[in-house]
Amino acid sequence: MAIIDLRDVTKRFETPAGTVVALDRASLSVAAAQLVVVLGPSGSGKTTLLNMIGALDTPTEGLIDVGGKRVTDLSRSQLFGFRRQTVTFIFQAFNLFPELTALENVRFGAEVSGHRSASQLAVQMLEDVELGDRVQHFPHELSGGEQQRVAIARSLATGNPVLLADEPTGELDFRTGIQILQLLRDRTNDGKTVVVVTHNREISRMADLVIELSDGHIISSAPPSGGTVDATELRW
Ligand SMILES: Nc1ncnc2c1ncn2[C@@H]1O[C@H](COP(=O)(O)OP(=O)(O)O)[C@@H](O)[C@H]1O
Ligand SMILES: [Mg+2]
Numbered sequence: 187m188a189i190i191d192l193r194d195v196t197k198r199f200e201t202p203a204g205t206v207v208a209l210d211r212a213s214l215s216v217a218a219a220q221l222v223v224v225l226g227p228s229g230s231g232k233t234t235l236l237n238m239i240g241a242l243d244t245p246t247e248g249l250i251d252v253g254g255k256r257v258t259d260l261s262r263s264q265l266f267g268f269r270r271q272t273v274t275f276i277f278q279a280f281n282l283f284p285e286l287t288a289l290e291n292v293r294f295g296a297e298v299s300g301h302r303s304a305s306q307l308a309v310q311m312l313e314d315v316e317l318g319d320r321v322q323h324f325p326h327e328l329s330g331g332e333q334q335r336v337a338i339a340r341s342l343a344t345g346n347p348v349l350l351a352d353e354p355t356g357e358l359d360f361r362t363g364i365q366i367l368q369l370l371r372d373r374t375n376d377g378k379t380v381v382v383v384t385h386n387r388e389i390s391r392m393a394d395l396v397i398e399l400s401d402g403h404i405i406s407s408a409p410p411s412g413g414t415v416d417a418t419e420l421r422w
């Protein structure tokens with residue numbers, strides 16, 4: 187069964203300058219434990235699509251199922267539970283709480299999802315992203331790549347089955363970017379489903395499924411033509 191399923195999803199924004207069709211009858215289906223890359227130029231509707239999957243925004247038309255839930259039918263309080271227990275957005279590093287240490291930032295992720303031994307889990311997540319020796323550092327005492335890894339550890343600490351990342355390598359140097367992509371790939375080996383949005387075509391080579399967007403339309407949805415490669419084979 188698909189863990190993410192969209193049927194004819196359209197999103198229109200009404201603006202003073204007129205109607206913007208950010209997504210136009212998009213349909214897609216994603217099996218669990220896949221790494222999906224959503225590819226497209228700026229303005230093609232990538233962020234809109236991700237926000238629909240994560241229930242940060244609602245479609246104008248269409249049906250969305252995620253993790254066995256019909257997201258488009260959930261009440262406000264059900265949506266609250268859905269965001270806590272099903273989907274997790276991997277935000278850019280600048281979303282870290284500046285006044286909290288790395289450990290406290292990650293523990294927050296665990297607490298939001300109601301984990302009992304949140305501190306223990308937070309330490310383990312920081313070790314997983316190779317920051318076991320930085321737990322007491324504040325964000326401003328960490329490099330950009332380290333901050334991004336803390337942000338990822340915080341997202342992973344939720345334990346949620348669907349991870350959504352909008353341009354996760356955008357602010358990072360190449361080497362750190364590859365490291366982040368490897369971390370995301372590791373999660374699919376743990377059974378999580380990961381959706382990565384990017385305008386960088388090279389990243390699509392490591393996907394199980396590539397969904398290509400142009401002007402709000404899904405123009406293709408298929409495995410990468412050259413087969414799925416390891417993140418370490420990517421170059422940009
Ligand atoms: N809140 C909004 N109000 C009006 N237009 C929007 C809004 N969000 C996105 N758009 C428009 O929808 C289109 C798709 O945007 P977006 O999903 O952010 O694209 P991408 O992430 O691929 O750059 C763009 O034309 C953008 O200007
Ligand atoms: Mg975007």
